[in-house]
Amino acid sequence: MSVRRLHSEQPESFAFTEENAAYLQKVIARYPEGRQASAVIPALMVVQSQEGWISRPAIETVAKLLDMPDIRVLEVATFYTQFQLSPVGRKAHIQVCGTTPCRLRGADEIISICKNRLAAHPFELSADGDFSWEEVECAGACVNAPMVTVGKDTYEDLTADTFNALIDGLAAGNPPAPGPQNGRFFSAPGNGDTSLTDPALYDGSAVGKYRAFDREELSPQPAAPAPAAPAPAASAKPAEEKPVPKAVEAQGQADSEKVPDQHKPSLLEAARGGKADDLKLIHGVGPKLEELLHKLGIYHFDQIASWNEMNLRWVDQHLGSFRGRALRDKWIEQSTKLTTGWRPSNKDGDKPA
Numbered sequence: 001m002s003v004r005r006l007h008s009e010q011p012e013s014f015a016f017t018e019e020n021a022a023y024l025q026k027v028i029a030r031y032p033e034g035r036q037a038s039a040v041i042p043a044l045m046v047v048q049s050q051e052g053w054i055s056r057p058a059i060e061t062v063a064k065l066l067d068m069p070d071i072r073v074l075e076v077a078t079f080y081t082q083f084q085l086s087p088v089g090r091k092a093h094i095q096v097c098g099t100t101p102c103r104l105r106g107a108d109e110i111i112s113i114c115k116n117r118l119a120a121h122p123f124e125l126s127a128d129g130d131f132s133w134e135e136v137e138c139a140g141a142c143v144n145a146p147m148v149t150v151g152k153d154t155y156e157d158l159t160a161d162t163f164n165a166l167i168d169g170l171a172a173g174n175p176p177a178p179g180p181q182n183g184r185f186f187s188a189p190g191n192g193d194t195s196l197t198d199p200a201l202y203d204g205s206a207v208g209k210y211r212a213f214d215r216e217e218l219s220p221q222p223a224a225p226a227p228a229a230p231a232p233a234a235s236a237k238p239a240e241e242k243p244v245p246k247a248v249e250a251q252g253q254a255d256s257e258k259v260p261d262q263h264k265p266s267l268l269e270a271a272r273g274g275k276a277d278d279l280k281l282i283h284g285v286g287p288k289l290e291e292l293l294h295k296l297g298i299y300h301f302d303q304i305a306s307w308n309e310m311n312l313r314w315v316d317q318h319l320g321s322f323r324g325r326a327l328r329d330k331w332i333e334q335s336t337k338l339t340t341g342w343r344p345s346n347k348d349g350d351k352p353a
């Protein structure tokens with residue numbers, strides 16, 4: 001690992017181009033007021049894309065822009081090897097991974113090529129000024145070792161030949177496609193698949209099957225007696241059952257603690273009289289969740305008020321990404337109150353006890 005210090009020769013000043021300054025304002029605006037410092041890495045990346053490396057004046061400019069002490073920006077710039085602290089090759093700065101897996105798979109040869117073709121030492125510019133290189137620690141592509149990083153791209157599964165071809169391509173402005181250079185698909189087994197070879201594993205037909213096997217064949221459970229049916233609310237019409245949408249049902253089947261369908265509450269095909277209650281009056285229910293409840297067949301407060309605990313749990317597990325809301329927000333209690341005509345004065349502020 002190299003020592004990371006600012007370059008001995010620094011420019012007088014630094015300024016973002018108009019275009020980059022405007023782009024950075026948009027990036028900074030993504031963060032809450034007072035949290036502009038969160039944009040420090042994007043800002044340094046913009047500096048690097050503009051100048052090729054990070055200078056002291058650039059660090060000071062970024063610190064001022066983000067209202068940070070200079071030292072905080074310096075810490076970030078010197079910590080991450082993605083940031084160059086000295087001028088680099090015009091066409092490419094090649095970061096060669098020299099950590100164990102890459103070493104075992106030929107990083108030595110890659111480094112020798114860098115020394116012979118580009119520059120004798122890391123961070124030295126090539127004679128034509130087009131290239132520079134350095135050795136870095138693991139870049140997270142060990143399974144495709146050896147590898148190098150050039151800007152935002154990684155070139156993996158390198159050999160001497162493919163690395164030389166990469167340098168030729170970069171010099172000609174026509175580098176090969178990033179990724180494995182030996183033709184393999186990402187990090188798939190290099191010599192072909194040796195396990196999980198059944199094509200059915202990848203066509204979607206096996207989704208959820210292992211859970212059914214585990215639940216029903218390995219650990220059969222006698223069906224629990226159904227709880228006494230809740231008394232229908234005064235205004236409730238005989239409930240009609242509505243099939244659960246397939247996507248919702250699939251989500252439910254994937255859950256490990258499935259509430260059996262015998263606990264499915266009475267659901268409706270449509271709102272009674274064509275007018276649903278405003279379910280958004282239930283604390284924690286917004287337009288999206290209300291829409292999902294309608295899809296499930298839930299339109300009225302008295303429906304929810306008539307549920308028992310298991311009905312509530314059944315519904316809750318069919319709420320997709322909203323799972324947990326029904327239990328957390330005590331929908332039965334809220335709805336019971338709403339059936340009496342009570343309305344929250346402030347929907348968000350008036351939570352149930």
Ligand code: FES
Pocket residue numbers: 097098099100101102103137138139140141142143145146147
């Ligand atoms: S060891 Fe080289 S990418 Fe991890």
